[in-house]
Amino acid sequence: MSAHEQELHLGHQFEDLKQQIESYTIGMWIFLVTEVMFFGGLFTAYIIYRAKFPEGWVHGHHHLDWRLGGLNTLILLTSSLTMALAVRAAMLNKWKPQVLFLVCTVLLAFGFMIVKYFEYSKKFREHIVPGPLFAHKDDPGQELFMGLYFALTGLHGFHVLIGILVISAITIRTINMRRMRQDFIPVELVGLYWHFVDIVWIFLYPLLYLISK
Amino acid sequence: MSIAQKPNYLDSELGIKSWLTTLDHKRIGIMYLLVICVFFIVGGSMAALIRAELLTPKGDLLTSDAYNKAFTIHGVTLVFWVLIPAVPAVLGNFCLPLMIGARDVAFPRLNLLSWYVFTIGGVFGIMAVIFGGIDTGWTFYTPYSTSFSHTSVVLAVTAVFITGFSSIMTGLNFIVTIHKMRAPGMTWFRLPLFVWANYATSLIMVLATPVIAITVFLVGLEKVAHIGIFDPALGGDPILFQHMFWFYSHPAVYIMILPPMGVISEIVACFCRKRIFGYEFVAYSSLAIAIIGFIVWAHHLFTSGLSTYSAMVFSFLTFLVAIPSAVKVFNWTATFYKGEIHFESPMYFAIGFIGLFLIGGLTGLFLASLGTDIHFQDTYFVVAHFHYVMVGSAIMGFLGGLHFWWPKITGKLYAEGLARWAAVIIFLGFNFTFFPQFILGYLGMPRRYHSYSDEFQVLHVCSSLGATVLGFGYILTFCYLLYSVKFGAKAPKNPWGAKGFEWVTDSPPPTDNFDFKPVMREEAYAYKPDYEAPEVVHERA
Numbered sequence: 001m002s003a004h005e006q007e008l009h010l011g012h013q014f015e016d017l018k019q020q021i022e023s024y025t026i027g028m029w030i031f032l033v034t035e036v037m038f039f040g041g042l043f044t045a046y047i048i049y050r051a052k053f054p055e056g057w058v059h060g061h062h063h064l065d066w067r068l069g070g071l072n073t074l075i076l077l078t079s080s081l082t083m084a085l086a087v088r089a090a091m092l093n094k095w096k097p098q099v100l101f102l103v104c105t106v107l108l109a110f111g112f113m114i115v116k117y118f119e120y121s122k123k124f125r126e127h128i129v130p131g132p133l134f135a136h137k138d139d140p141g142q143e144l145f146m147g148l149y150f151a152l153t154g155l156h157g158f159h160v161l162i163g164i165l166v167i168s169a170i171t172i173r174t175i176n177m178r179r180m181r182q183d184f185i186p187v188e189l190v191g192l193y194w195h196f197v198d199i200v201w202i203f204l205y206p207l208l209y210l211i212s213k
Numbered sequence: 214m215s216i217a218q219k220p221n222y223l224d225s226e227l228g229i230k231s232w233l234t235t236l237d238h239k240r241i242g243i244m245y246l247l248v249i250c251v252f253f254i255v256g257g258s259m260a261a262l263i264r265a266e267l268l269t270p271k272g273d274l275l276t277s278d279a280y281n282k283a284f285t286i287h288g289v290t291l292v293f294w295v296l297i298p299a300v301p302a303v304l305g306n307f308c309l310p311l312m313i314g315a316r317d318v319a320f321p322r323l324n325l326l327s328w329y330v331f332t333i334g335g336v337f338g339i340m341a342v343i344f345g346g347i348d349t350g351w352t353f354y355t356p357y358s359t360s361f362s363h364t365s366v367v368l369a370v371t372a373v374f375i376t377g378f379s380s381i382m383t384g385l386n387f388i389v390t391i392h393k394m395r396a397p398g399m400t401w402f403r404l405p406l407f408v409w410a411n412y413a414t415s416l417i418m419v420l421a422t423p424v425i426a427i428t429v430f431l432v433g434l435e436k437v438a439h440i441g442i443f444d445p446a447l448g449g450d451p452i453l454f455q456h457m458f459w460f461y462s463h464p465a466v467y468i469m470i471l472p473p474m475g476v477i478s479e480i481v482a483c484f485c486r487k488r489i490f491g492y493e494f495v496a497y498s499s500l501a502i503a504i505i506g507f508i509v510w511a512h513h514l515f516t517s518g519l520s521t522y523s524a525m526v527f528s529f530l531t532f533l534v535a536i537p538s539a540v541k542v543f544n545w546t547a548t549f550y551k552g553e554i555h556f557e558s559p560m561y562f563a564i565g566f567i568g569l570f571l572i573g574g575l576t577g578l579f580l581a582s583l584g585t586d587i588h589f590q591d592t593y594f595v596v597a598h599f600h601y602v603m604v605g606s607a608i609m610g611f612l613g614g615l616h617f618w619w620p621k622i623t624g625k626l627y628a629e630g631l632a633r634w635a636a637v638i639i640f641l642g643f644n645f646t647f648f649p650q651f652i653l654g655y656l657g658m659p660r661r662y663h664s665y666s667d668e669f670q671v672l673h674v675c676s677s678l679g680a681t682v683l684g685f686g687y688i689l690t691f692c693y694l695l696y697s698v699k700f701g702a703k704a705p706k707n708p709w710g711a712k713g714f715e716w717v718t719d720s721p722p723p724t725d726n727f728d729f730k731p732v733m734r735e736e737a738y739a740y741k742p743d744y745e746a747p748e749v750v751h752e753r754a
Contacts, residue, residue: 011321012316012317012321012725013315013316013317013318013319013321013394019393019394022393023319023320023389023392023393023394026388026389026392026393027319027320027385027386027389030385030388030389030419031385033419033420034381034385034419034420034422034423035423037420037421037423037424038423038424038426038427039427040423040424040427041423041424041427041428041431041457042427042431044457045431045442045453048450048453049442049448049449049450052448052450053448056448130438130439130440130441130447131438131439132439140441140446140447140448141448143441143447143448144441144442144447144448144449147434147439147440147441147442147447148440148442150438150440151431151434151440151442
C-alpha cells in the first residue's frame with residue numbers, strides 16, 4: 001500500500017467501499033466462529049473430565065492462584081476497554097488518541113503474559129506439570145486438570161501473543177498513515193479479535209480458578 | 214500463436230513467479246489441481262500396492278507392517294490432499310466467482326495463502342511418508358496412534374493440522390464471496406446449484422475443520438507433552454478421540470460429496486437443456502445435508518460402547534440424511550424427463566455419478582441400521598460403501614466437472630470420443646473393483662488385513678482386476694486431457710450451449726473475468742424461456 005495515496009484503498013475485486021467493508025466484517029465474524037469451534041473441542045474435554053473427576057478438579061484448582069488469575073482478568077478487561085476506545089478514536093479519525101490507546105492495549109497484553117509467566121514457572125518448580133515428574137501421580141484427575149489447564153491457557157496465551165503482533169502492526173500503520181483520511185475498519189476488526197481473546201479468558205478464569213466444592 | 218489475440222488469464226503474465234504470486238482465483242485453482250495430481254499419484258500407487266498384495270491369500274508381497282503403512286498413506290493422502298480439496302479448491306475456485314459474475318473471490322490474498330498452507334501441509338505429509346511412514350490408518354485412532362505406534366504420527370498430524378487451515382480459509386472466502394460478490398440481479402434463488410453446494414460445503418469447512426485441528430493438536434500434545442486427554446493411563450478416554458475425530462470427519466464426507474453433487478446439477482441441467490427439476494429443493498437439500506451431517510457422527514461408534522439409546526438416536530438421525538440425498542437423485546432423474554438430452558462426455562460422467570451414488574447411498578442405510586452394522590462393522594462392506602461415495606461418486610463428479618469446464622479453463626477442446634470411453638471404463642472398472650468388496654464384507658472379510666482365508670480369493674482377484682481397469686481409465690483421462698492442453702482445438706466461448714455467466718465470457722477468460730459488467734436478467738438454467746420460465750416468486754420487491 002503506497003504511503004501517498006489519498007483515497008481509501010479499494011481492492012480490485014470490489015465494486016465499492018461498502019462492499020469491501022461488509023466483506024471484511026463478515027469475514028472476521030466467520031473467523032471468530034471458527035475460533036469458537038477450535039476452543040470448543042477443549043471445552044468439551046473439560047466438561048467431560050470434570051464430570052468424571054470432580055475430586056481431581058477440586059484438588060487441581062488449588063494449584064492455581066485465584067488472585068493472579070483475577071489480576072489477569074482485570075488486566076484483560078481493561079485492555080478491552082482501551083481497545084474499544086482506540087476503535088472509537090479511529091472512527092472519529094483522531095490518530096493521536098488512537099495510537100495512545102493501542103499502545104496501552106499492547107502494554108496490558110504484555111502485562112498479562114508476564115503474570116502468566118510467573119504462574120507457569122511456579123508450576124514447573126513445583127512439578128505440577130503433566131508428565132513423568134508430576135507430583136501427584138496417584139491422582140489422574142489432577143494430572144488431567146493440569147493438562148487441560150496448560151492446553152487451554154497455552155492456546156489462549158498464543159492468541160494473546162498473536163494479538164500483540166497484530167495490534168502493534170496496526171499501531172505502526174496508524175502512525176505511518178496519520179496524514180491521510182483513514183479507514184477505521186482494520187482497527188475495528190482487530191478489536192473484534194481482541195474482544196474474542198478477552199471473552200475466552202472470561203470463561204477460562206471461573207472454569208479453572210474458581211472451582212468450589 | 215501467430216494471430217494477435219487479447220490477453221487471457223493464462224498468457225497475460227508469464228513465468229513461474231507470476232504464478233506463485235498470483236492473486237487470480239483461476240490460476241490458484243490450477244495450482245491446486247497440480248498439487249492434487251501429485252497426491253493422487255502417491256495415493257493411487259499405494260492403492261495399486263494394496264490390490265497387488267491382496268491378489269493372493271498369503272501376505273507375500275508386503276510385510277504386515279509395510280501393508281499397514283500402504284493403506285494408511287493411501288487413506289491419508291487421498292482424503293486430506295485429494296478428495297477434500299478436489300472440487301471446491303479446483304473447480305470451485307475457478308468457477309465460483311465466474312458463476313456469480315464477480316471479478317475475483319472476496320479475499321484473493323487469503324486464497325493464495327490457502328494454497329501455500331495447503332502445499333506446506335502436503336510437504337509435511339510427504340515427509341511423514343519418507344521418514345518412516347505411518348501405520349495408524351487414516352483415522353489416527355487413539356491409543357494406537359498416541360501410545361503404541363512408532364511411526365511418524367507427529368509429522369502426519371502436523372500435516373493434517375496445517376492443511377486444515379487451508380480448508381478453513383477457502384470456506385471462509387467462499388461464504389463471504391457468495392454473500393457479498395454476486396452480480397446485480399443474481400439473487401440467492403438464481404444462483405447456479407454448484408454455488409449452493411459450495412456454500413453448504415463452506416459452512417461445513419468453517420464449522421467442522423477447527424474441531425479436527427484441535428483434535429489432532431491434542432494427539433500431538435499427548436505424544437510430545439504427555440497431556441493425556443485420550444490416554445487411559447493418564448485418566449483420559451480414547452473414545453473421546455473417536456467422538457471428536459468423527460465430529461469433523463463425518464461432515465468431511467459431505468465436503469467431499471456435496472460439491473460434486475453441485476457439478477452434477479450443472480451438467481444434468483445443461484445436457485437436458487432444462488431447468489433442474491425442483492431447483493429450490495435441490496438447493497435446500499445441500500443445506501439440509503450439511504446441517505444433518507453434523508449430528509450423525511456417532512454412527513461410527515456403534516460398536517465402541519455407545520449406549521443403546523444414543524445408538525438408536527444416531528441411527529435415526531443417520532437415516533434422515535437419506536432424505537435430502539434422495540431428493541437430489543430423484544430431482545436429477547426427473548430433469549431427464551422430457552429433456553432434450555445430449556450425450557456428451559460430461560453427461561457420461563454425470564450419469565455414472567448418479568449410478569455410483571445410488572449404490573453408495575443405499576448401502577449406507579445398511580450401515581445406519583444398528584443390527585446390520587454390527588455385522589458389517591470393520592468389514593469390506595464398509596470399505597466398499599465409502600469408496601462408492603467418497604471415491605466413485607466424488608471422483609466421477611470431479612472428472613465430470615473437469616470435462617465440463619475444461620474448455621473454459623484451458624481454452625482447448627479434448628478428444629470427445631476418448632473422454633466418453635474413459636467415462637465408461639472408469640464406471641465399469643470402479644464397479645468391478647468395489648462391488649465384489651460388498652460381497653466380501655458380507656461374507657466376513659475384515660478390512661485392513663493383508664492376508665485372508667482362501668475362500669475370499671476369487672472376489673479379491675476380481676477386485677484387483679477391476680482396479681487395473683479403473684487405473685487405466687484414470688491414466689487415459691490424464692493423457693488426453695494433458696494432450697489437449699498442447700494440441701487440442703481452440704474452444705469456443707460456449708461449447709456445450711450451456712447457461713451461466715462463465716459461458717458468456719471468453720475461453721479462457723480474461724484476468725478480470727469479464728470484459729463487460731455481468732447482470733443477471735433471468736432465472737438460473739433458463740434453457741427454455743418461452744414455455745418453461747418459472748413464475749417469478751422470489752422477487753418480493
